[in-house]
Amino acid sequence: MARGDHPQRTPFYGVxxxxxxxxxxxxxxxxxxxxxxxxxxxxxxxxxxxxFVMTFRDLS
Known part of the structure; x- marks a missing residue:
């Protein structure tokens, strides 16, 4: 995984x-x-x- 590509970063920013x-x-x-x-x-x-959209965008 490259630096800055952590998968949990976007939901964290949403929260x-x-x-x-x-x-x-x-x-x-x-x-x-x-x-x-x-x-x-x-x-x-x-x-x-x-x-909210940033937090739950990957739940499809």
Whole structure:
């Protein structure tokens, strides 16, 4: 296996994206005003969606 071709790297990055999106949404929920919460929630949702696809793309 060549360097950088580890098969578990992409699912790991997907999980990191999901956890990061959840953490950012939680921090914004606690600290930010509503006008800032909505765009951050949308960005967090899209980030988590990309992470979900990266995590489960090889389950076919």
């Amino acid at each position: 990191v994206l999901i956890v990061t999106a959840m953490a950012v949404a939680m921090i914004v929920y606690r600290t930010a005003p509503v006008w800032l919460q909505v765009p951050v929630y949308v960005a967090a949702f899209l980030t988590a969606l990309v992470g």
